[in-house]
Amino acid sequence: MVTASFGFLAAGTRSNWIRLRTLILLRWMAIAGQLTAITVADRVYDLDLPLGLCYLAVGASIIANLFSMFLFPENKRLTEVEALMTLMFDLSQLSFLVFITGGLTNPFALLVLAPVTISASALALRTTVVLGAVAILLVTMAAFFHWPLRFEGGGALEVPWLFEFGFWLAIVVGILFLGLYSHRVAMEIRSMSDALLATQMALAREQKLTDLGGVVAAAAHELGTPLATIKLVSAELMDELRDRPDLLEDAKLIRDQADRCRDILRDMGRVGKDDLHLRQAPLGAALREAAEPHMARGKAVLFQMLASDGSSARQPTILRRPEIIHGLRNLIQNAVDFSRSTVWVEAEWTDRTVTVRIIDDGEGFPPNVIGRIGDPFVRARRSDAPPSRRPEYEGMGLGLFIAKTLLERSGAELTFANATDPFLTPEERPERCGAVVEAVWAMTDLAAPANLSHGANQRIEM
Known part of the structure; x- marks a missing residue:
């Protein structure tokens, strides 16, 4: 019934539900603080509090905590609705204490911000909106309807109405501001975490493909000699068995199957990268x-290789690291997706640096997001064009984030810009008029060591 009643929250259910033990621990801290505040107010400041009702409210929290601890396992994670109901109970209990202890003349009324902030940090926006609206309603009711704080002699503690209004306004503004701020920060942290996970998965996939290619390359290399021997021996057998047609067919079959194994290994071995000679390649x-x-x-x-003045005209040999190949592949894919007809991949090197530029003839990066390119899940991208411009997927900025993260991990410095003014007419725009992505490495970060290709190939551990 609870789930049905709060069906509008079901769509906000998250996979990273908050742990019940976390809320239980926070509630124990709140209980300790409430008992301390009640005791100090009664014994030190001689305030005439309705102790029975106060201890009843604190006792309700204690019972709820004990009930939760013994009824549910320690690893219990709350759904969106369960977390809302738990925080709603804490908010109601605190509001009741504020109601019987002076309303907004009680400075501890500020603590109604705590449940809202917890919700904004861990739960969906709609849950936080519901909880924040209830908190504002309860604070507003406490401003008009409350039991006044009285001293032992019977005198009431009175606060000027302007101060009370200011305190109410501060609490309401705090609920709105802290709720929005906490939710925004939590969303960015979760987005970054999800994007980094996707980056790690992409790099792990590229590394697995590289390792698999290494296994195949090693197999092709090691099996090449025995297959050649089998083929040679089968050819000799065919010469000796020309007068034995039944055995000659078997010898031909052996030779054909050896050729087939050679072709299969050759095709599979094209992706091999574990050979020492294949760990590096010209730029x-x-x-x-x-x-x-x-x-x-x-x-x-189109590719263009250019040596800067004073540097060797020979292309530098670089390491074929998975993060470099995968990062550049993502950038080229983005350029191809949004280009009209042509993408230019330029490489320029000096004795100290290597620069790679990827340019397209598309619309370029939108001015409103160019400063945020490389952040994960940027939705306002160059997708204003019809879906046919990018049929492979609906981009969210994750591909550029993965590329930026992987390439920066390899030592590159990336910049994103537009080749021309986006407000020029089509006739005024030059051929290379779209987006420009430039990656610059120090030569020491990218170049392969001179002795890398020497020595025996490494044994592949399975």
Whole structure:
């Protein structure tokens, strides 16, 4: 029945539900603070409090905590509705204490901010809106309807109405501000956490593919000699068995199957990267490898290699690290997705740095999001065009975030910009008029060591 009554919250159910033990611990802290405040007010300041009702309210929290501890397991996680009801109980209990102890003349009324802040940090926005609205309603009621604080002699503690109104306004503003602020920060933390998880998964997948390619390359290398021997021996047997047609067919079958094994290993071994010679590649070859999945998507991908003045004209040999290949692949994919017809991949190097630029002839980055490119889950992207412009997926900024994270992890510094003024007419725009992504590495971070290709291949541990 509870779930049915709060069905509008079901859509906000999160997979990272808050633990019941966390709320129980916070409630024990609140109980200790309430008992201390009641005791000090009664014994030290001689305030005439309705102790029976006060201890009744605190006792209700104690019973609720004991009930929760013994009825539910320690690893119990609350659903959205369960967490709302738990925080609603805490808010109601605190509001009742405020009601019988002076209303807004009681400075501890400020603590109604706590349940709202917890909700904003851990639960969905709609849950926080419901809890915040109830908190504002209860605080407003406490401002008009409450038992006044009285001293032992019977005199009432009175606060000027302006101070009381200011205290009410401060609490309401605090509920709104802290609720919005906590929810915003929590959302950014969760988005960053989800994006980093996706980055780790992408890198792990690329690493697994690399390792698998290494296994295949090693298998192709190690099996090449025995297969060649089998083929040679089968050819000799065919020469000796020309007068034995029944055995000659068996020898031909052995030779054909050896050729088939060779072809299979050759095809599989094309992705091998564990051979010491294949752990490095010229810069241009690495860029073409990164762009290869997007070369046949109907857009031209052009490469340009350029040595700066004073540097060697020979392309630098770089490490074929998975994060570099995967990061560049994501950037090239983004350029191909949003280009009209052409993408340029430029590489420039000096003795100290290597620079890679990826330019397209599309619309460029929107001015309102160019400062946030690289943040995860940026929804306002260059997707104003019809869906046919990007049929593969609906981008949310995660691909650029993964690319930026992986490339920066390899030592690159990335910048995002537009090649031209977006307000130019189509006739005024140059050929390279779209987005520009530039990645700059120090040569020491990217170049392969000179002795990497020497020595025996490493044994692959299975």
